[in-house]
Amino acid sequence: MRWSWIPDHAGELAMTTLEHTAIAAVAVLCGLLLALPLGVLAVRFPLLKGAVLGISGVLFTIPSLALFILLLPLTGLSYETAVLGLTVYTLVVLVRNTVEGLASVPPHVREAARAMGYGGTRTLLTVELPLALPVIMAGVRVATVMTISLVSVAGFIGHGALGQLFIDGFQRDFAVPVIAGVVLTLLLALVADLALVGVQHALTPWTRRGR
Amino acid sequence: MISFEAVNKKFADGTTAVRELDMEIPEGQLTVLVGSSGCGKTTTLRMINRMIDATSGQVRVDGRDVRDVNASTLRRNIGYVIQQSGLFPHRTVADNIATVPRLLGWDRKRVRDRVVELLDTVGLARDLGGKYPHQLSGGQQQRVGVARALAADPPVLLMDEPFGAVDPVVRTLLQDELLRLQDELHKTIVFVTHDIDEAVKLGDRIAIFKTGGHLVQFSTPAELLAHPADDFVADFLGSERGLKLLSLTSLADVPVEPVTTVTVSTPVAEARRAGDGWVLLVTDDHRPRGWLHVDHLPADGVLADAEPIVAAGLTASASLLTALDATVSSPVGLAVRVDDDGRVVGVSSHQRINERAARFRAQVLVP
Numbered sequence: 218m219r220w221s222w223i224p225d226h227a228g229e230l231a232m233t234t235l236e237h238t239a240i241a242a243v244a245v246l247c248g249l250l251l252a253l254p255l256g257v258l259a260v261r262f263p264l265l266k267g268a269v270l271g272i273s274g275v276l277f278t279i280p281s282l283a284l285f286i287l288l289l290p291l292t293g294l295s296y297e298t299a300v301l302g303l304t305v306y307t308l309v310v311l312v313r314n315t316v317e318g319l320a321s322v323p324p325h326v327r328e329a330a331r332a333m334g335y336g337g338t339r340t341l342l343t344v345e346l347p348l349a350l351p352v353i354m355a356g357v358r359v360a361t362v363m364t365i366s367l368v369s370v371a372g373f374i375g376h377g378a379l380g381q382l383f384i385d386g387f388q389r390d391f392a393v394p395v396i397a398g399v400v401l402t403l404l405l406a407l408v409a410d411l412a413l414v415g416v417q418h419a420l421t422p423w424t425r426r427g428r
Numbered sequence: 429m430i431s432f433e434a435v436n437k438k439f440a441d442g443t444t445a446v447r448e449l450d451m452e453i454p455e456g457q458l459t460v461l462v463g464s465s466g467c468g469k470t471t472t473l474r475m476i477n478r479m480i481d482a483t484s485g486q487v488r489v490d491g492r493d494v495r496d497v498n499a500s501t502l503r504r505n506i507g508y509v510i511q512q513s514g515l516f517p518h519r520t521v522a523d524n525i526a527t528v529p530r531l532l533g534w535d536r537k538r539v540r541d542r543v544v545e546l547l548d549t550v551g552l553a554r555d556l557g558g559k560y561p562h563q564l565s566g567g568q569q570q571r572v573g574v575a576r577a578l579a580a581d582p583p584v585l586l587m588d589e590p591f592g593a594v595d596p597v598v599r600t601l602l603q604d605e606l607l608r609l610q611d612e613l614h615k616t617i618v619f620v621t622h623d624i625d626e627a628v629k630l631g632d633r634i635a636i637f638k639t640g641g642h643l644v645q646f647s648t649p650a651e652l653l654a655h656p657a658d659d660f661v662a663d664f665l666g667s668e669r670g671l672k673l674l675s676l677t678s679l680a681d682v683p684v685e686p687v688t689t690v691t692v693s694t695p696v697a698e699a700r701r702a703g704d705g706w707v708l709l710v711t712d713d714h715r716p717r718g719w720l721h722v723d724h725l726p727a728d729g730v731l732a733d734a735e736p737i738v739a740a741g742l743t744a745s746a747s748l749l750t751a752l753d754a755t756v757s758s759p760v761g762l763a764v765r766v767d768d769d770g771r772v773v774g775v776s777s778h779q780r781i782n783e784r785a786a787r788f789r790a791q792v793l794v795p
Contacts, residue, residue, distance in 0.1 A: 326514055331503070
């Protein structure tokens, strides 16, 4: 074991970790931007609900490698392919949690909003989505951790970030980069999850005060 | 004034919730819609602010057909209180109360002042404004619900079983406060309940609905209790109609008679000389404690050590029903009368109260 490889490549590792973070963050963000309207549509139009949940579920069952290969003709060996593929995977969790979050809003609260003279959009933005936030955030946390681990798979199309370390180590029969990649991925997932807990805490002050 | 003209409501599943309803709800009064579940009372209420639109007929508020008004605009001018309070769980009490004023675009200071004023009006401490609804008791939440409905000072207030989910003690308290508020505010209140006692207590007028959406009788509580329109109404009013009737009139016209009182600081020996039977024990500031028999006093000491048969004081505004209850619970058949500060002014006998009850009955029972 030549552990000195790690300090020798510290700068490179830091850059790769950042790249990894960026890919995962963009994918989850894009997923959320798609999932929120899809979830809202599914709740508003019950006929759509089955289709939306079904399709996001089916997409999730496509093996990840196969999905990237399927995307190649469209976007090539690019960063976009990596982000697009990962975004598709986040949908299953994010859409489902958006739907469940919105469904968990107590009916009498929705009714009160209507009776106060709130229109549909105002009710959605200022009452329903805030109240659905804890459930949506739970989905965002799962999707984030999952995506951080999945980024490595995009290594096969050259955009695996920390995942490139696995390929590199494997090809050279050299374990240190592999170990470094695993540890950094785990740490990143942990830190991201903690950060999201903090975000949720800040966004939902009403859930944390006792009597 | 709110009026219904030949209003029908049929739901998509074919059930008729309201049938050919004609009703005029008087301005500035509290009208109670009462009936068993499925009788259309809530549907009727919700047609006023267009939470439900009538299938046919016209609902008018202040002479205007509600369907000619934008639903959201209409609702901002009609207060609405529902059973589980319907407060927004993610907003503080103050923000909940501020809901409609903010929709109406009031400036910050005006909203803030109004919230403080309303917390006072509904009897909540000002520092509760910063709490979230789940940090409050059921009764407090319901008060916030009322404050929120009153926020923009709407002339009409709709209340859908607002006190249905709180315990009986709190419910009585909230009912009393609603009556006190209404004394000051004179809103046109439409109140839905399935509890006939609540209806009799609160209503200036009561509308009784029967399953299938029929309005069976619409009259004052006294008229209703004295002359139920049919067997359905009579059944709904229950078996103690005569007694309920007595809850509608007060002790004010019943004469106050003198009574022998002894204070808690009186020595026992002196008390024995005060009378030869039952005496009324009062505190040093003349509030009633209860009835004592001179033969059953402690051996010595002062009367503070004695254990009287507890008697509560009744003001002139207490109902005859409460007064009769007091005489029945008293060993001497007397109701203790107090002034508005709670000090004993005398007693009223079972007999005098009955005489007054008979006169009242004669007044309302004559068609």
